[in-house]
Amino acid sequence: MPRYTPPSHAASEITPRALFDSRRAFIRSAGLGSIALAAGALGLGRAASALAAQKFGALERSPFSTDEKQTPYKDVTNYNNFYEFGTDKREPAQSAQSLRLRPWTVTLDGLVARPRTLDIDSILRLAPLEERIYRMRCVEGWSMVVPWLGIPLAALLKQVEPLGSARYVEFQSLHDPAQMPATRLRVLDWPYTEGLRLDEAMHPLTIMALGLYGEELPRQNGAPLRLVVPWKYGYKGAKSIVRIRFVEREPATSWMRAGPSEYGFYSNVNPGVDHPRWSQATERRLGEFLKRKTLMFNGYAEQVGQLYAGMDLRRNF
Amino acid sequence: MAAAAWIPRRIAAPGAGMLTAVKCLVFAACLLPLADLLWAAWRDDLGANPIEAITRGLGTWTLNFLLITLSVTPLRKLSGLDWLVRLRRMLGLYAFFYASLHLLTYLWLDQFFDWAAIVKDIAKRPFVTAGFLAWLMLVPLAATSTQAMMRRLGGRRWQRLHRSVYAIGVVAVLHYWWLVKKDVTLPFTYALILGALLAWRAVRRQDRGGRANAALVRTPGVAMAKSGAE
Ligand code: HEM
Numbered sequence: 001m002p003r004y005t006p007p008s009h010a011a012s013e014i015t016p017r018a019l020f021d022s023r024r025a026f027i028r029s030a031g032l033g034s035i036a037l038a039a040g041a042l043g044l045g046r047a048a049s050a051l052a053a054q055k056f057g058a059l060e061r062s063p064f065s066t067d068e069k070q071t072p073y074k075d076v077t078n079y080n081n082f083y084e085f086g087t088d089k090r091e092p093a094q095s096a097q098s099l100r101l102r103p104w105t106v107t108l109d110g111l112v113a114r115p116r117t118l119d120i121d122s123i124l125r126l127a128p129l130e131e132r133i134y135r136m137r138c139v140e141g142w143s144m145v146v147p148w149l150g151i152p153l154a155a156l157l158k159q160v161e162p163l164g165s166a167r168y169v170e171f172q173s174l175h176d177p178a179q180m181p182a183t184r185l186r187v188l189d190w191p192y193t194e195g196l197r198l199d200e201a202m203h204p205l206t207i208m209a210l211g212l213y214g215e216e217l218p219r220q221n222g223a224p225l226r227l228v229v230p231w232k233y234g235y236k237g238a239k240s241i242v243r244i245r246f247v248e249r250e251p252a253t254s255w256m257r258a259g260p261s262e263y264g265f266y267s268n269v270n271p272g273v274d275h276p277r278w279s280q281a282t283e284r285r286l287g288e289f290l291k292r293k294t295l296m297f298n299g300y301a302e303q304v305g306q307l308y309a310g311m312d313l314r315r316n317f
Numbered sequence: 318m319a320a321a322a323w324i325p326r327r328i329a330a331p332g333a334g335m336l337t338a339v340k341c342l343v344f345a346a347c348l349l350p351l352a353d354l355l356w357a358a359w360r361d362d363l364g365a366n367p368i369e370a371i372t373r374g375l376g377t378w379t380l381n382f383l384l385i386t387l388s389v390t391p392l393r394k395l396s397g398l399d400w401l402v403r404l405r406r407m408l409g410l411y412a413f414f415y416a417s418l419h420l421l422t423y424l425w426l427d428q429f430f431d432w433a434a435i436v437k438d439i440a441k442r443p444f445v446t447a448g449f450l451a452w453l454m455l456v457p458l459a460a461t462s463t464q465a466m467m468r469r470l471g472g473r474r475w476q477r478l479h480r481s482v483y484a485i486g487v488v489a490v491l492h493y494w495w496l497v498k499k500d501v502t503l504p505f506t507y508a509l510i511l512g513a514l515l516a517w518r519a520v521r522r523q524d525r526g527g528r529a530n531a532a533l534v535r536t537p538g539v540a541m542a543k544s545g546a547e
Contacts, residue, residue: 071365074365075364075365078364078365079364079365079366083499083500087498087499087500089364089365140498142366142369185500185502187500188499258499259499274441276443277442277444277496277498278442279434279437279442281434282434284368286365286366287365289368289426289429290429291428291429
């Protein structure tokens, strides 16, 4: 297993505090006080974390975790792209609350020796829960730092003994129109489908998240279990998963079907390859005023770069 | 055109004082969306991404004001309330006001005057190109909105210039359509409203053209001259 080494940010990539403060002061004093107030509302002064009840007890710090400032719980749980519950990012925090979390099973099948359907409570006991504080970079040009709780995805996948012919893993989210009225609008091809290459899925950075901020995963964040692949754009992290299939061919994901020229299978964070709608060179970390430079593979290049050795990432975007 | 019969006279033909009062009221009402945004900012109620919320709020209201401005003439013709046209310039200028705040938010809060990034952004991302174009096209209309400019240009040329507001509407809806990721419900709704306003105008034009032709046919010499000219 590769040892984790924190990404080295060039000094220029981190806004010096003094410059930042002076810009804030400048905005405050500028004539357009109105907009300055709005900038003040960025919440930079807010306490770092609204630590919720430690339902899962003490957790070991993972060497994979970043020590960057965590995005406040309130923002992590009120700014969610979860289209099954509406396309406005503030919507799922309300509309997802009716999602039933028990009973919940996940079916693992396809090219495996032992297909199984696992109950969520047995998945929770499968491996020790780990805290993983990861950067999350959305394709829309914003990012967060989230303290996830979860298990390595590999621990789950090994339960079914994948066959040698399995080269990709497909993830399907719940599609229940009765609980997810927003899916009546065919914004995407439901069920929400995502995919990873098997080696990406088995990579130690890839986790199945079961909680965040020390508590069970809130519904709007993809309860009861969701994928987290920190070096890829956020939409790769399928939420509320019910099925995991091992396949031979690259699966077509919901976003690839929606816009093949905009969303590729790999979707690795890459500041050098722009999306037609959003520049990917920079990002706004929620809670910060100035944009920061986006890092290759979202800052996880040392851990995952070798997975793509020799590949043209401009074509395989 | 006379006001519809069911409209009381006081509303159909308000006195000067009444009209001033109405104008003041509308002026104040047009500031409410901005006040609402500022109030939300003050209470820290703009969500996790306040800059996005401000940009979107101002963009939405720019488009609303554009469409409200475009509705004045149809409303006036349908109701017969001729004085409605006296509100049109103010509404149009509010569209420009919100568009400029929207642009300023983008230049300042979003890009922090990173001119290289801004130029690249406007050139590269179709939705930003369209938004910028719509704002650019609004500038001459705002600049020629005064009585003095109207006189200087002459009614006909002024009117021809100001007809570009329909094209601005189309470019603005495109800007919205291109920026949404997948759910085009809202841009589609705006497109429908804009389409209805454009269709109304086209139909009326044809009607007017038809009536004018009919009048011409009654004077044969002119009709021949006209067809010859065409
Ligand atoms: C007549 C002029 C314009 C109109 C009517 C207009 C309208 C809109 C509308 C309706 C939205 C979407 C609001 C929402 O999602 O709720 C929007 C967003 C936006 N507009 Fe404009 N806009 C105009 C000019 C501009 C200009 C000049 C720029 C910059 C050069 C610009 C940049 C943007 C940006 C960056 C967004 C936000 C996109 C996002 O958050 O994803 N717009 N605008």
